[in-house]
Amino acid sequence: MKNNKYLFFILMIVMAVTACNTADKQSSINTEKIVSLDGTLTEILCELGYEKNIVGVDVTSSYPESMNKLPKAGHNRNVNAEAVIAMQPTVVIALEQGMKPEVAEQFKTAGIPVVLLHREYSLQGTRDLVKALADTLGKPEEAARITQQIDTDLAALPKYDTVNKPKVLFIYARGAGTMSVAGTATAPNTMINLAGGINAAAEVDGFKPFTAEAVVRENPDVILFFDSGLESLGGAEGLLTVPGIASTNAGKNKKFITMDGQYLAGLSPRMGKAVVDLAALIHDKPATGTK
Known part of the structure; x- marks a missing residue:
């Protein structure tokens, strides 16, 4: 009888420990609102x-x-x-x-x-x-x-030329008076690299104010904006009036591209699709095949 009571006691402890371990796997956060x-x-x-x-x-x-x-x-x-x-x-x-x-x-x-x-x-x-x-x-x-x-x-990203990669400059703009370029440790930098481009502002850490001298020196082949950014500058024609822009390869070829801000820089679950879409925009030459 005593042995039965002892076994029952042990069984209850095992059940309690099991229940606690199960509870630990569940969130204690109230996600109602x-x-x-x-x-x-x-x-x-x-x-x-x-x-x-x-x-x-x-x-x-x-x-x-x-x-x-x-x-x-x-x-x-x-x-x-x-x-x-x-x-x-x-x-x-x-x-x-x-x-x-x-x-x-x-x-x-x-x-x-x-x-x-x-x-x-x-x-x-x-x-x-x-x-x-x-x-x-x-x-x-x-x-x-x-x-x-x-x-x-x-995995759906096509293979592009890995030797002559386009130099891409991302500019964050809220009008001509508020412009900055994206260097390393930024979402645009990650997206440009994944899409097979070279960040023209790779020597910059984070975001840095835009200057005409720097953009001419970096001479990007493509200039990338959020949709709202290029719009704030008056579109492509307005951008060409910004000092330095017209002297770049991108300016001469009017190679200005835009993407939705959250889609491009959110690095969200849609990130893979955004990379494929960005790659299609920045590369002049067609893909050479698929991975």
Whole structure:
């Protein structure tokens, strides 16, 4: 009888430990009402099945289309904390690079949990971000599906000339008075390299103000903008009036290309497709085959 009681006691302990281990694999985060403060995080959340749980976003969250109908909380680097709190979220999800400490403290004071994730602007950085968010929300198996899709999309990238690569300069513009070029450790740099181009501003670390002298020296074959950036300069004709531009190969050939900002620089689950689309725009010669 005593042995039976002892075995029963051991069985209960084993069941309790098993239950705890199972619970550890589940997320303790309440995802009923999510506010996402980064466009890439928003895309990943939707891929993970939380599209209907998102009640508010920042202005970079433009995809999928349903996100454009949600309340906005400002730019991810200049969040309106009061607007977010008014949305009564059960969790706020953001990038640690973009969240100001004082804003995070406001959320904490309001009793709103905040999930902050780190990211690097690279293909591996995107894989890591997807995995980190999926793991945080208790959906680790979904990360593999999303990253596999990125790899599948990239596999469709044709082979281009690897010797005479086009020099591509990305310019971030908000009118002629606010222009900067993207160097290393930036999303445009990653995309240009993956698409088979050379970043004309590779010697720059991060973003640096545009100068006529530098653009003439770098002499890009292609100049790349966000759609809104080139528009802010008055289109191609307006760009040619910017000092230095007309003297470059890109200016002489009017090789100016644009892409949607989040699609190009989000490094999101759509990253593979965006690389293929960018490659088609920057290369003059047709592909020599597929990988």
